[in-house]
Amino acid sequence: MKLSVSEIFHSIQGESSFAGWPCAFVRLAGCGHGCLHCDTAYAEAPGTEMTIEGIIGRVDAIGAPLVEITGGEPLLQEDVYTLMEKLCNRRREIVLLETGGFLSVAGVDPRVHKIIDIKPPSSGVSEKNHQENIDLALQSGKDESGSFEFKIVVADRPDYLWARELLTRTGLADACTVMMGTVFGRLEPRSLAEWILEDRLRVRMQLQMHKYIWPPDMRGK
Numbered sequence: 001m002k003l004s005v006s007e008i009f010h011s012i013q014g015e016s017s018f019a020g021w022p023c024a025f026v027r028l029a030g031c032g033h034g035c036l037h038c039d040t041a042y043a044e045a046p047g048t049e050m051t052i053e054g055i056i057g058r059v060d061a062i063g064a065p066l067v068e069i070t071g072g073e074p075l076l077q078e079d080v081y082t083l084m085e086k087l088c089n090r091r092r093e094i095v096l097l098e099t100g101g102f103l104s105v106a107g108v109d110p111r112v113h114k115i116i117d118i119k120p121p122s123s124g125v126s127e128k129n130h131q132e133n134i135d136l137a138l139q140s141g142k143d144e145s146g147s148f149e150f151k152i153v154v155a156d157r158p159d160y161l162w163a164r165e166l167l168t169r170t171g172l173a174d175a176c177t178v179m180m181g182t183v184f185g186r187l188e189p190r191s192l193a194e195w196i197l198e199d200r201l202r203v204r205m206q207l208q209m210h211k212y213i214w215p216p217d218m219r220g221k
């Protein structure tokens with residue numbers, strides 16, 4: 001079993017309810033969704049073929065309390081499911097999955113904490129958000145299908161209004177954590193903070209912590 005890997009690195013988890021924890025990131029290669037604000041376009045390039053054992057060895061060498069499988073779009077590679085299962089079986093670290101939200105997470109090991117993007121209109125791909133993931137999260141409290149959180153990164157006021165409507169219509173923010181942040185350099189964090197407070201929106205605001213610690217376009221951080 002092999003996976004195509006863009007990079008494996010040690011950094012601070014920067015944008016989820018786990019933000020601030022040291023984390024081993026496994027970035028799988030390939031995506032193809034074409035989001036306009038993609039900040040990891042380099043992950044589209046062909047990666048290095050690695051065995052699952054080789055990847056786990058690198059994760060062990062890093063020795064962080066979290067491991068995050070990300071991309072690119074990690075769910076495009078069939079063997080990622082086995083990788084996540086093996087990582088969970090070890091019970092050494094919390095296992096996170098970060099996905100673009102276009103593919104179903106139904107087959108992901110329930111022990112994995114799923115961080116799912118919801119892409120707003122400025123991404124150019126909002127029509128590709130996979131509705132089933134929202135439905136799964138809404139059911140998750142009833143059937144123990146694991147932990148979900150969603151991430152919405154907005155670039156402007158229309159994105160925010162779109163997200164507010166979605167959350168109001170679905171009740172998603174009552175069912176699980178919804179993180180809301182800004183596209184770095186596109187929207188002043190203060191504007192988003194004021195909109196959230198004004199609307200009493202039940203979301204957690206976040207900034208991409210790693211982009212404030214290191215240069216925002218730095219790879220491997």
Ligand code: SF4
Pocket residue numbers: 031032033034035037038039040041043071072073099100
């Ligand atoms: S899903 Fe993620 S990696 Fe893929 S294009 Fe969109 S932002 Fe980039």
